[in-house]
Amino acid sequence: MNKDLYKIQFQDNKIVLYLYGRWTLFNLGKIEHILMKEFKAGFAKINGVPEYSINGKALELVDTSAVLILKKLEYFVLKKQPNAVINLIDLPDEYYSLTDKLKDFNIGRVYEQPSAFVSPTYILGKIGKSVVNTFNSFVEMFKLFGLFFVGLGQLIMRPQDFKFTSMVYHVQNMTIPAIAIVAAVSFMVGAVLTEQAAVRLAVFGAEGLVVGFIGMVSARETSILLTGMLVAGRSSSSITAEIGSMRMNEEIDAMKVIGLDVMKFLVMPRVMAMLIALPILTFIAIISGFAGSAVLLNVRYGMDFVEFIDRIYDNITIFDIGTALVKTPFIAVSLVMVACYEGMKVESNAASLGHHTTISVVKGLFLVIIIDSIVAIYFTQINHGGW
Structure with a gap:
């Protein structure tokens, strides 16, 4: 027992620490914590200048770890009472030899x-x-x-094997709850971009180009980009969590055992649902972006809504809106496939579910930006006679 290695006596202003047996690293264990706690409790009751003695008559062996513990006790006593008397009684030669080697070691320093x-x-x-x-x-x-x-x-x-009911369920979950946030974000972004464009173009006397410029940007880029990011954060994470939970509960393994095709029952309905939901949300984002721009121009610059619609009609073609909608199938399939893939990799613990859900969202955002950039550059080039 660690307690058998020492005994402490407190009497008046005297403290005597008796050491027994082999004070080595192997035997000390948690003795430092216990000894320091007992020593400090007894020291608090000492009155006057303390006299601290270490009696090593029954000590058989000592090593560096023991010397450090004893030195910490000395340091504690001298820190509390610099005039304290320290007595070393019958300590072996190894103690003094090790003390000499550790003379440059600062006990009070936190390493x-x-x-x-x-x-x-x-x-x-x-x-x-x-x-x-x-x-x-x-x-x-x-x-x-x-x-x-x-x-x-x-x-x-x-086609009779397609799970139409499941697809309708996922279309509803992907579309209806997301309409409000997609519309709100697109509205605000449209308003902010319009304000920035109006201020900058006014410097060059090109205020008349604001509606056409913002309309093209909203129709071609910001609508699908914002919608794709919101869907990646909302629906992709949901798909990964759903399939990941099924993996954790071994439901997917059970489906395979009874002969059900995981691709047909889990992946295909979600892909088809996203192929329907994303174009709808993108179109809503386009209209909301136009609405934000119209409201900003009406409130800040007094432009009539009818005039705004006329300028949109003159400057925005079906090709601009089609450019955004053409991107949706590529983004939709990529988002769902990545989400399903990460869900299939989930292991049987909550940490794995959270990890793969996060990866699914990050990969989804990355794919949205990459696909949008590639398609945008391609359509810009063919629209202006490039390539």
Whole structure:
């Protein structure tokens, strides 16, 4: 027992610490915490200048860890009472030898934990592992896309197998609750962009171009970009959480055991639902962006709503709105496939579910920006005779 290694006596202003047995790192265990607690409690009752003695007559062996503990007690006594008397009685020669070696060691200093050494091979290994994991993720994603197109072909051949009720349910969940936030965000962004454009273009005397410029930006870019990001944060995370929860509860394994096609029952209805929901939300975002611009111009600059509509009609073509709507199938399929893929990778714990849900949203946002950029540049070039 640790308690058998020492005994403390407190009498008047005297403190005597008796040491027994082998005071080594192997035997000390948690003795430092227990000893310090008992020592401080007894020291608080001492009156006057204390006399502290360490009696090592029964001490068999001592090492560095023991010396440090005893030195901490001395440091505590002298810190509380600099005039205290310290007596060392019958301590072995090893104690004095180790004390001499540790004379430059500052007991009162708080030492920071040294930072772990990171070898170049460890860094290369981490980089290599990340590259391999990324490559494997791309391969698995392509496999999932392949299964999707195979399933799509099977549904074209046998449309009666399509889970229409499930699709309608997901269309409702993806569309109706998202209309308010998509409309509100698009309205505010349209108003802010209009204000900024009006101020900047006024410097060049080009106020008349504000409506056409904002209309084109809202129709072509901000509508699908904002809608895609909001859907990625809302619907993609929901899909990943749903499928991930099924993975945790082993429902997907049960479906496979009874012969149900996971692609047909889980993935296809969600993809088709997103293909319907995203164009609807994008169109709502376009109209809301126009509305925000119209309200801002009416309130700040007195432009009549009829005049605004006339300018939109003169400057915005069906090609501009179609540019945004053409992007929606690519974004819709990518968002759902990534969300389903991450949901399928969830393991049987809550941390894994949260981790893959976060990854699903991040990947979704990345894909929205990439797809929007590629399609936007392509349509801009073909619209102006490039390529």
